[in-house]
Structures are given as C-alpha cells and as structure tokens.
Amino acid sequence: MGVRSRLMPRPRRFLGERVSDRNPTEWDRSGERIPSRLMPVPEIDSPKSVPRSSGISRDQCRVESEPDFPPPKKIITVNIYTQSMSSKPEILRKIEDLFYRKSFSDLSMDEIADALGMKKASLYYHFPSKEAMFLEILADSFERHRASVVENLSRGPAELTRNLVESASENRNLFSVASQKGYCKIDSVRDEIARMKTELGDECATLLEKRFGWSPTRSALFFSLIDALAQKRCGGGCDDPLPEGVVCETVALFFENDPA
Numbered sequence: 001m002g003v004r005s006r007l008m009p010r011p012r013r014f015l016g017e018r019v020s021d022r023n024p025t026e027w028d029r030s031g032e033r034i035p036s037r038l039m040p041v042p043e044i045d046s047p048k049s050v051p052r053s054s055g056i057s058r059d060q061c062r063v064e065s066e067p068d069f070p071p072p073k074k075i076i077t078v079n080i081y082t083q084s085m086s087s088k089p090e091i092l093r094k095i096e097d098l099f100y101r102k103s104f105s106d107l108s109m110d111e112i113a114d115a116l117g118m119k120k121a122s123l124y125y126h127f128p129s130k131e132a133m134f135l136e137i138l139a140d141s142f143e144r145h146r147a148s149v150v151e152n153l154s155r156g157p158a159e160l161t162r163n164l165v166e167s168a169s170e171n172r173n174l175f176s177v178a179s180q181k182g183y184c185k186i187d188s189v190r191d192e193i194a195r196m197k198t199e200l201g202d203e204c205a206t207l208l209e210k211r212f213g214w215s216p217t218r219s220a221l222f223f224s225l226i227d228a229l230a231q232k233r234c235g236g237g238c239d240d241p242l243p244e245g246v247v248c249e250t251v252a253l254f255f256e257n258d259p260a
Contacts, residue, residue, distance in 0.1 A: 088126070091116065095139045096174045104134060104184040134184075135192060142196045148173075149200065152178040153207050157255040158247055165229045165242050180231055212255070222254050 127133035168176030
C-alpha cells in the first residue's frame with residue numbers, strides 16, 4: 001500500500017460520491033477533479049449542512065424532509081352526452097313504449113325517469129322539455145311507420161289490408177296511436193302530427209294510384225277505414241287477429257274491380 005501510494009495518485013472522493021460510481025480505471029488514470037456538473041447530488045438532511053468547500057449550491061440539494069409528491073394524474077374528461085349517445089336509440093324505444101301505453105298529458109317526466117332508472121335532471125339533460133322529447137320520438141316512430149306502410153302497399157289486397165291494421169299495434173308504433181283523434185291537445189304537437197299524416201297520405205295516394213288507379217279520395221277513405229279498424233282492434237285487445245270477414249268485406253269494397 002505504501003509503494004502504491006508513492007507511485008500513483010490516490011483517487012479523490014468528493015462529497016456525495018463513491019468510488020464505485022465511476023470506472024476505477026479511468027479514475028486512476030486521470031486523477032483529476034470531477035466537474036461540478038457531473039457530481040452526483042448528495043442526499044442530506046438540510047441544505048444548511050452543505051459545506052461551503054463542497055462546490056454544491058443549496059438548490060442542487062435534495063432535502064429528505066420534504067416529501068416527494070407523485071406527478072399529478074392526467075384528468076380525463078368524459079362527455080356524458082356523447083357517451084350516452086350509443087344507447088340513445090334504446091332510450092327512445094323505452095320512452096316510446098311509455099307514450100304508447102299512456103297519452104301525452106297522462107305521462108309525466110317523473111314517471112319516465114323512474115321507468116328508465118335515471119334522475120329527472122339527467123332526463124332534462126338529453127331533452128330540454130317533454131314536448132321536445134315527444135317530437136323527437138315521434139319523428140323516429142313516423143319513419144318506421146312509413147317504411148312499414150310502403151312495404152305493405154306492395155302486397156296483395158287481403159294481406160295488405162290485414163297488415164295495415166295489425167302491424168302498427170304489433171310493432172307498438174307511437175305514430176299510429178298519436179295520429180288518432182284526441183291523443184294530444186298541445187297545438188305544436190298536433191300540428192306536427194297533422195303534417196306527418198298529410199305527408200304519409202300523399203305518398204300512399206301516389207302509390208295506390210300507380211298500382212290500382214285509385215283517386216286521392218278513394219285512398220283517403222281506405223286509410224280512414226284502416227285507422228278505424230286498428231283503433232277498434234286495440235280497444236278490445238291488440239292480440240286478437242283481424243276477423244277474416246272484415247278483411248273480405250274491405251277487399252270487396254275497395255279492390256273488387258282491381259287485380260290482386
């Protein structure tokens with residue numbers, strides 16, 4: 001040890017550094033002071049205990065008495081309205097079933113919220129009012145009802161008549177019920193229902209004229225009879241099929257001179 005110390009300089013150790021932190025070969029070969037920017041930060045109790053001769057500023061010291069707080073968690077913002085849009089068609093169908101069983105004035109927002117298992121305030125978040133809710137559901141119901149009617153008009157007279165009377169109740173379509181007289185007394189809702197009814201009547205009259213050569217008056221009478229039969233059928237229970245005699249009389253009345 002004595003001979004080695006005379007021949008080679010002993011490596012210097014600075015505050016907070018161990019010899020094992022550096023490559024011993026390079027350290028022994030250089031024997032120079034480490035620049036302060038490469039010096040590891042010592043772990044000390046307080047910055048006041050740092051010797052002035054160490055060359056380390058107090059700002060470089062890590063005080064163990066101060067806890068190391070974890071980095072702040074990233075806040076994920078969830079848009080409730082957008083997230084619930086994926087299930088909104090299901091919500092609309094549930095509300096439609098409620099309006100199908102009760103009229104507009106008999107069904108309250110509290111009953112709708114209870115049936116959906118949600119708070120009334122959350123319901124108003126999706127729909128600003130009961131009227132806006134009903135009109136949105138009615139528009140969706142009308143499109144499905146129109147597609148069903150147009151499809152049935154391509155069938156034979158007997159099947160056409162039976163399907164037009166029974167399909168609305170089997171599908172529990174709101175428009176087929178809301179279009180009946182006296183369902184709603186609010187003017188804006190009644191005007192919208194009347195507009196939809198006129199639009200559907202014009203489209204059906206055009207299709208019947210092309211297929212059977214019917215006049216608009218005959219088409220209007222036919223659908224008036226269909227609406228009356230559907231309303232009477234649901235009044236006595238919608239599960240009962242339309243009597244065959246009623247189908248035969250309707251076909252004889254409107255299609256006797258037309259090909260099936």
